[in-house]
Amino acid sequence: MAPPPLSLSLHCRKPVMLVSLSELSLKLLLILVFFNTFGLSQNLVEYLPGFPGKLPFKLETGYIGVGENEEVQLFYYFVESQSSPEDDPLMLWHTGGPGCNCLSGIADNIGPLIVDFANSNGSLPTLMLNKYAWTKVVNIIFIDQPVGAGFSYAKTSKAYYSSDTLAAALNYEFLRKWLINHPTYIENPLYIGGESYSGIIVPLVVNEVYNGIEARNKPLLNMKGYVLGHPLTDRYIDNNGRIPYCHRMGLLSDRLYQSAKENCRGNYINIDSKNVLCLSDLERINQCLAKINMDQILEPWCKPSWKAKRDVLSWKNPSHDRENPTNYLQSIVAPLTKCRFALYIHFHRWANKKSVQKALHIREGTITEWVRCNLTIRDGTSGPDGTMPYIQNVQSTVNHHQDFIRKSCRALISSGDHDMIIPHTSTEKWIESLRLPILSDWRPWFVDSQIAGYATTYRHGDYELTYATVKGAGHIAPRYLPKECLAMISRWFEQSSL
Numbered sequence: 001m002a003p004p005p006l007s008l009s010l011h012c013r014k015p016v017m018l019v020s021l022s023e024l025s026l027k028l029l030l031i032l033v034f035f036n037t038f039g040l041s042q043n044l045v046e047y048l049p050g051f052p053g054k055l056p057f058k059l060e061t062g063y064i065g066v067g068e069n070e071e072v073q074l075f076y077y078f079v080e081s082q083s084s085p086e087d088d089p090l091m092l093w094h095t096g097g098p099g100c101n102c103l104s105g106i107a108d109n110i111g112p113l114i115v116d117f118a119n120s121n122g123s124l125p126t127l128m129l130n131k132y133a134w135t136k137v138v139n140i141i142f143i144d145q146p147v148g149a150g151f152s153y154a155k156t157s158k159a160y161y162s163s164d165t166l167a168a169a170l171n172y173e174f175l176r177k178w179l180i181n182h183p184t185y186i187e188n189p190l191y192i193g194g195e196s197y198s199g200i201i202v203p204l205v206v207n208e209v210y211n212g213i214e215a216r217n218k219p220l221l222n223m224k225g226y227v228l229g230h231p232l233t234d235r236y237i238d239n240n241g242r243i244p245y246c247h248r249m250g251l252l253s254d255r256l257y258q259s260a261k262e263n264c265r266g267n268y269i270n271i272d273s274k275n276v277l278c279l280s281d282l283e284r285i286n287q288c289l290a291k292i293n294m295d296q297i298l299e300p301w302c303k304p305s306w307k308a309k310r311d312v313l314s315w316k317n318p319s320h321d322r323e324n325p326t327n328y329l330q331s332i333v334a335p336l337t338k339c340r341f342a343l344y345i346h347f348h349r350w351a352n353k354k355s356v357q358k359a360l361h362i363r364e365g366t367i368t369e370w371v372r373c374n375l376t377i378r379d380g381t382s383g384p385d386g387t388m389p390y391i392q393n394v395q396s397t398v399n400h401h402q403d404f405i406r407k408s409c410r411a412l413i414s415s416g417d418h419d420m421i422i423p424h425t426s427t428e429k430w431i432e433s434l435r436l437p438i439l440s441d442w443r444p445w446f447v448d449s450q451i452a453g454y455a456t457t458y459r460h461g462d463y464e465l466t467y468a469t470v471k472g473a474g475h476i477a478p479r480y481l482p483k484e485c486l487a488m489i490s491r492w493f494e495q496s497s498l
Helices: 021-037 103-107 164-181 198-214 235-240 242-248 254-263 276-289 326-330 342-351 354-359 375-379 398-404 424-433 482-493
Strands: 040-045 059-066 072-079 090-094 113-115 127-129 139-143 190-195 223-229 409-416 438-447 450-460 463-470
Touching: 059 164, 072 103, 072 164, 090 164, 090 198, 103 113, 103 342, 113 342, 139 164, 164 198, 190 198, 198 223, 198 398, 235 242, 235 424, 242 254, 242 276, 242 424, 254 276, 342 354, 398 409, 398 424, 409 424, 409 482, 424 463, 438 482, 450 482, 463 482
Parallel strands: 090 139, 090 190, 190 223, 223 409, 409 463
Antiparallel strands: 040 059, 059 072, 072 139, 113 127, 438 450, 450 463
């Protein structure tokens, strides 16, 4: 359900018109009434446990109430651009999952901080600056969404019920309210961004934004485009493309792949239970891929101390299956330092420290335990506290991308070419289905005179889509090759060739 139009527009950079005292008093009254209507809080964070000294960037945290009676309280982190915040783009960033919090985006991905493994002990991780943070060139609002992810919460158990479409509508409402409370950013170029499962959510939010602009909802958003990394876009195309990708990468023999392709008729998802030959081939394929690290196929697969079902044919991101149970967090981290998911253990310890939550201005009693990914949301099951499941009610957003072609819009889609979770070949398949005219065909792009990946640019009217691979990167690319990814996003925002 779309939120009602907001009736207030604040444009601080426009010339101020003279008004009568009574008109000014009325406007001030309306502002006070409006800000008292929706629940919001915002706090500057200057110090964080684990980081030495004062933060050299502007970090703001807070809550904004959305939905019916504002029972949903969405938590956010806002990091101001370290370049030219008054002119740089503003981007609302979504993490995947669904149900994964955005802390990994801030301290393990595109944000200003990273964990200093060399100087972190078992109790409180040490944080250091990320030299290749995207916040060097863009203002970013990181949002814990949907409700129940990270530090976001609901005031009633019923309000925890959510879905792809409802979450997108609430995220749009959040954005409008955030901008009204931060009027200096209303005229900044606006982008909606996200990674992984956000390939479902971001196009829905972008659609909400364009619909709001057409309806003249206030404030008028300066929408310019969207950014997606490793996006789940079409559940069938993305999942079904894993086996062809694995064959292409040398993980499956020609003989086995051709047999499966013929016996399964190219469909590895919707399998006839009576098709014995297909099932036999898929069983052999699963045996071949069982210990491949799906996040980055060249990195070691680290078996956790608890068993997690692995099935390359289903949409179950194995990194999410490795969510850390509390008892495991008491074990020794040292043997896992070569495994990237050991970072999640540090996050869990850090985010559950009372000193950290106090520094972030987390409302006491709103969550029982911070988890990296809320499995109640991701798996669509009722939680132990009676919270309602999340309904994944959108199977594909390809039609939304098709609709955006008629807009004045820029899009950047990127993929790590060693990501098996969302294979770059699957992403290329649905992009090709848009049948866009090619402006600049498949070409290398460079960082430090080395090939950083390959790119293709499409254009139709005022719509332009740049697709880029990041050579050697896994899921998610900035986590593996941050320097290259900062170069990619910086050049794209500057509207120069990658």
